[in-house]
Amino acid sequence: GAVVSQHPSRVICKSGTSVKIECRSLDFQATTMFWYRQFPKQSLMLMATSNEGSKATYEQGVEKDKFLINHASLTLSTLTVTSAHPEDSSFYICSARVLAGSSYNEQFFGPGTRLTVL
Amino acid sequence: AQSVTQLDSQVPVFEEAPVELRCNYSSSVSVYLFWYVQYPNQGLQLLLKYLSGSTLVESINGFEAEFNKSQTSFHLRKPSVHISDTAEYFCAVSPGRRGAQKLVFGQGTRLTINP
DSSP states (O other): OOOEEEEOSEEEEOTTOOEEEEEEESSSOEEEEEEEEEOTTSOEEEEEEEETTSOOEEOTTOOTTTEEEEEEETTEEEEEEOSOOGGGOEEEEEEEEEOOSSSOOOEEEOOOEEEEEO | OOEEEOSOSEEEEETTOOEEEOOEEEOSSOEEEEEEEEOTTOOEEEEEEEOSSOSEEEOTTSOEEEEETTTTEEEEEESSOOGGGOEEEEEEEEESSTTOOOOEEOOOEEEEEEO
């Protein structure tokens, strides 16, 4: 159980276009989803926290107008990279937090989306 | 705020040899600690976690980690590694309280197993 999928797994786009990445929790409901960015050979950096039905909370230095996040349901969050540029090329990973009553709610990670902007 | 330091960016070892991947953290509050593994072009998989209780935690594939509060460490160990253990390993920390959400990751350690 606790499977998170991302679509697409890989995308190549031209500079100036927008790209949408989907993150789905397949077998559980997730009130919170997280979006991370990972540069080559580096760690994951949290970009934003997405709560179902409310606006996302962005980390310092992340442009909210460039990285649009929508969390319309308990199983789907989308990240749209608007007017993408080559420096936006990266590996984007989402995670979903299980809705549970325990003191700790584990995050389950998606397989990632590799974005290449030409 | 929390921070995590993984001192070794790369660790090469021979198959069946023991390995230790080091992780130190900094926090002004109690923490939960995690080790994640990432295989090439994949997302992260939770390897093991420390929430409370016994300071020694184990995974199903032979890894173990020990929470050392005085040394603020959570080193990962395996007594005998296999080729399939080749991957990137990330140590992470979050505030140790109910509802805590944010994970802060270390820089990662690339474990390479040589035959």
